[in-house]
Structures are given as C-alpha cells and as structure tokens.
Amino acid sequence: SQKIEQNSEALNIQEGKTATLTCNYTNYSPAYLQWYRQDPGRGPVFLLLIRENEKEKRKERLKVTFDTTLKQSLFHITASQPADSATYLCALELGGGNKLTFGTGTQLKVEL
Amino acid sequence: GAVVSQHPSWVICKSGTSVKIECRSLDFQATTMFWYRQFPKQSLMLMATSNEGSKATYEQGVEKDKFLINHASLTLSTLTVTSAHPEDSSFYICSAGGASGATDTQYFGPGTRLTVL
Numbered sequence: 750s751q752k753i754e755q756n757s758e759a760l761n762i763q764e765g766k767t768a769t770l771t772c773n774y775t776n777y778s779p780a781y782l783q784w785y786r787q788d789p790g791r792g793p794v795f796l797l798l799i800r801e802n803e804k805e806k807r808k809e810r811l812k813v814t815f816d817t818t819l820k821q822s823l824f825h826i827t828a829s830q831p832a833d834s835a836t837y838l839c840a841l842e843l844g845g846g847n848k849l850t851f852g853t854g855t856q857l858k859v860e861l
Numbered sequence: 862g863a864v865v866s867q868h869p870s871w872v873i874c875k876s877g878t879s880v881k882i883e884c885r886s887l888d889f890q891a892t893t894m895f896w897y898r899q900f901p902k903q904s905l906m907l908m909a910t911s912n913e914g915s916k917a918t919y920e921q922g923v924e925k926d927k928f929l930i931n932h933a934s935l936t937l938s939t940l941t942v943t944s945a946h947p948e949d950s951s952f953y954i955c956s957a958g959g960a961s962g963a964t965d966t967q968y969f970g971p972g973t974r975l976t977v978l
Contacts, residue, residue, distance in 0.1 A: 781965060792867075792954045792969035793905070838904065846918075847893065847958055847965050851904040 752776070753852040755839060761858045768826040770855045772839035778817045779841040784824050787836045787854065796837075797824075829859045864888055865957050867970035874945055875978055881941045882973045884955030890935035891957030895967060896928070899952040911938050945977045 752775045762768050772782070781800045785793035799806045799815045799822065806813050812825040826833050836856045840849040864887040874880050884894060893912050897905040909930050911917040917930035929941040938957075942949055952974055956967035 783966070785969075790952075790972070790974070792865075792956075792972045795966055795968060798966055842965065846910060847967070848895070848907060848910060849967060850907070853904045 753839065753841060753850060755837075755852040756855040757853065759856040759858060761860060762829055764830060764859055764861050766829055768829045768833070768857055768859070770824040770837050770839075770857065772822040772824065772852055774820050774841055778820065779843055781842050782813075782815055782822050783840045783842075783849065784811075784813055784822075785838045785840060785851075787838055789836075793838055826857075829857075831859045831861060834858045863968040865891075865955065865968050865970040867955055867973050869973060870971060871974040871976075873976045873978065876946050877944055879941055879943045880945055880975060881939055882953055882955075882975075884938045884940070884957070884970050886936045886957040886959075886968070889957075890959060891938075892935070892959035893957070894932055894938040895956045895958070896930060896938075896940050897954045897956065899954060899972075905954060908940075942975065945975070947977045950975055950977045 754773045783798045784796045787793045797808055797813045799813045810827045814823045836854040838851050838854040840851045843850045866885045868883045872880055895910050896908045898908050899905045907920050908923045909917045909919045911930050911932040913932050913935045919925045927943055932938040952972050954972040956969045958967045
C-alpha cells in the first residue's frame, strides 16, 4: 500500500530563514500532490497543488517541487515568519475519485 | 470564496446516543464531499466519500451503519454517528470539492470535536 512520510520531528527555524519540509512516498506516483496547513484544533487549509507533469510551483513565499523519480516533494517557505508556525500536511491523490491520502504532517515553529 | 462550514464545532454526548454533524459549502456547489477523522497527533483518515443524491462510499474498516452519511443537496452533507461510544471521540472534518469547477482541490471545514462520555 502507499506510504507517505513526512519529517516526523518538529522543525524549528529562525524568522527570516527558509523552511524546507519533505514529503516522500512509496509505490506508484499520484496524479497530483497537495500541501495543506493545519493549525491546532482547526481543519486543514489548502496551499498548493502540483501535478505529476509539473516540476515546480510557486505562490507568494511558498514553493513546491515534485520529483516523480525520487518520489518526493519539497515544500519551501521563504522569509519565514512566526505566523507561519503550524503543521504542514502533504496529501496525495490515490485511487481515483479525487480521494486524498494524507501524510502525518510536520510541525513547523518559526522563532523570533 | 470556497468556504466550508461545519456545525457544531464541538459536541459532548453520552455513550449510546447519536450525534449529527453538518457540513455546508457556503459559496459554491460541491460535487463531492468527504468525511475525515483525526485522532490526536495523527493525520487525517478518510472515512467516506459522498456525492449528492447517491449513496456514500466508505473506506475499508469504516462501518457504514455506524457512520451514516446523507448528501441531500450540492451544499449540504451530514454525518451521523449512531450509538456513539468513547472510542468514537475524535476530530471529524469534512471537505468539499468542486469550487470553481476544480474537482481536484478540497476545501476543508473547521472540524467538529466529538467527545463521548
């Protein structure tokens, strides 16, 4: 079965630095991959979607890469701010029907 | 745009009772709605997929008679946890797809915290 791995340990970085989060998956590649932000006690918020034929996608301070050979996606937040502190989830479309399988998430903490 | 609401945001009930959770897409018609469950420190687990006017499709291991899903309109889906037990205590989150015609992007509700005593 498909396995999705994200950095299990929390990531602490200094304000202004670039945060890089990793999402690795096994087996077959999804048609697309998404990144979400989740704050405690809240539902996930959609950030970016990248398709299998796209290498990179950007949105403001966010950048996502998708390497289907390595079976990996990297999520970057440049010029990070304390307000970026949250858990970031990657999700893969698997099995058709736009059903998503989520990774366990990486908790990011941006310190002053 | 693409706002999804859930009601209630939290509920506490006694063991054996049933609880209904509503999920609404406020500014778009959702072709598909999804229900997830999230336990503390864990990721979201898909429970079921529902399309308006048809029966929900449940994921393996999810009891359809316990978690009743009704998708009566393109903007409303409900999840009823029947005969709830303490092990059903969890964070239930719905999502809706179809905003701006994009079926591959899901917009999530704020979640419902269920505590069964």
